[in-house]
Amino acid sequence: MKRILVAIKRVVDYNVRVRVKPDGTGVITDGVKMSINPFDEIALEEALRIKEKGLAEEVVAVSIGPADCQQQLRTALAMGADRAIHVQTDAVIEPLSAARIFKSLIDREQPLLAILGKQAIDDDCNQTGQMLAALWGRPQATFASKVEVGATSATVTREVDAGLETIEIDLPAVITTDLRLNEPRYVKLPDIMKAKKKPLDTLDPAALGVTPAEQLRALKFEPPAQRSKGVMVKDAQELVAALRSKGLV
Amino acid sequence: MNKILIVAEHDGHNLNAAIAKCVSCARAIESAHVTIAVFAADPTAVAAQAANIAGVDTVVTVAHAANAHALAATLAPQVAELAGGYSHVFGPSTTFGKDLMPRVAALLGAPQLSDVMAVESATRFRRPIYAGNAIVTVEVAAGTQLVATVRVASFEAAKAAAAAAPISAATLKAELPTHTRFVSISAARSDRPDLQTATRVISGGRAFGSAENFQLLYALADKMGAAVGASRAAVDAGYAASDMQVGQTGKIVAPELYMAFGISGAIQHLTGIKDARTIVAINKDAEAPIFEVADYGLVGDLFQIVPELERLIAAGK
């Protein structure tokens, strides 16, 4: 079966102003709104569109993390994923562990594509997709803004510093999404009801042969240096005078 | 001794300015021995530039026709092979480094730190998370090989060397895949300075309303010798190219002067500009969050203010 695996990470919603705990042991997540990582939502949308074009038959949403991740998987199912896999763990999952878990699922599921967000907006790592592609020994098309899937290969346009790069990759492959790839659909109420009946399997990392290693130990968290509030100027003339006095224009 | 390998980013002719900043990051590690690796079809010119950065001990070149375009799938096995014996493997936190380094890390079975902004020791580093809302200090166990991308806006470029470092050529055995092929790149050629190295950057937001109106900003930029950036909203709306996006998921800039026109100041945008020496905000809404980080704020209509600034700046020259 032509299958697409999509990564769904549960993260603090992008609208939340994240604050560091006073004791520096982490950031405040109690009572904070959690959502699907925005880039993963784009990944799921792209997978659904590929399926709707008849180029894939099944979309499987995968999340790694604590029990609460099932909320995000249910949302993914409501958006249109056919089934979900929850790799349940309370351990710290570094990108390399996440990639190892995905690789092990790939061995089971034999997908045509694995689509992941280019980064998660919590740790901002931007690593998992690339690591997965390396472990799998398959192509990676990162920061995708356009994907065209063919019979045995795909053409992907990537947002790079210099502009837009186009590459051709043989399938199967890993794609990571950038913001402008698509605009994810909204979930409708009847879909939420239907999603409750869709299969959601739960596994633990050990069942996949992965012991999450903690190689990067977070010692302390601090708020960033604050910029002090400056002055208001009344017009363009005053602004230019101020900038000129500092040699900036 | 800490042996640090830095993977050079280049376009075949010129070494990317980010590499001299990676050298500064590497040099911040105690008893560092710094090697720059240049993978290219013909590495000669780029290697010479790398050898001329102060703080570089050696340059290694790997010449291969497959290295004509920087494809992570092709480069990663070569970097991984070369990386044996190095304690740290660094790349810039540009799209080149972000694409390549995690693939290298996975081949090495090594952890990666993304966006290193400060070095505390050979095993302890600081990096931003949550769009820069928190800074975390991270430690790896001594003896663990570490891959990292360097947040280039956090480091000054290393100076030119008094004497060039020795250059040697390496021949590698790594088998190179053919499953990933370069097709084309469309880069908007412009005579304006590069966003990430410019001393002045002026950016526009959704307020411009159209690509035509956005041209106002280019006229001002040309008078100022500034690079032009944009908010995500302006890029999404098609007023500006994707490579102009500044912020958490775009480019991090660190100019002497950053001017934001009609940009509200969402956290995702602010994280890309916090390293600017002086921030100026022009917005018609006095309550816009951008004013909280601005050194100079001006409340008003950009459609009046941009042409006025252009006139005043031109007149002063």
Ligand SMILES: Cc1cc2nc3c(=O)[nH]c(=O)nc-3n(C[C@H](O)[C@H](O)[C@H](O)COP(=O)(O)OP(=O)(O)OC[C@H]3O[C@@H](n4cnc5c(N)ncnc54)[C@H](O)[C@@H]3O)c2cc1C
């Ligand atoms: C996952 C994720 C990643 C993101 N990454 C980025 C990123 O990297 N970079 C980024 O910029 N954003 C990013 N965003 C988007 C960000 O949240 C904001 O939506 C975006 O920055 C808003 O752009 P803006 O300020 O141009 O538009 P708006 O927020 O709409 O602000 C427009 C401003 O223009 C002012 N204005 C209107 N008319 C005039 C006028 N005539 N004269 C003067 N002022 C005027 C208004 O008062 C307003 O303040 C990201 C969002 C998500 C979810």
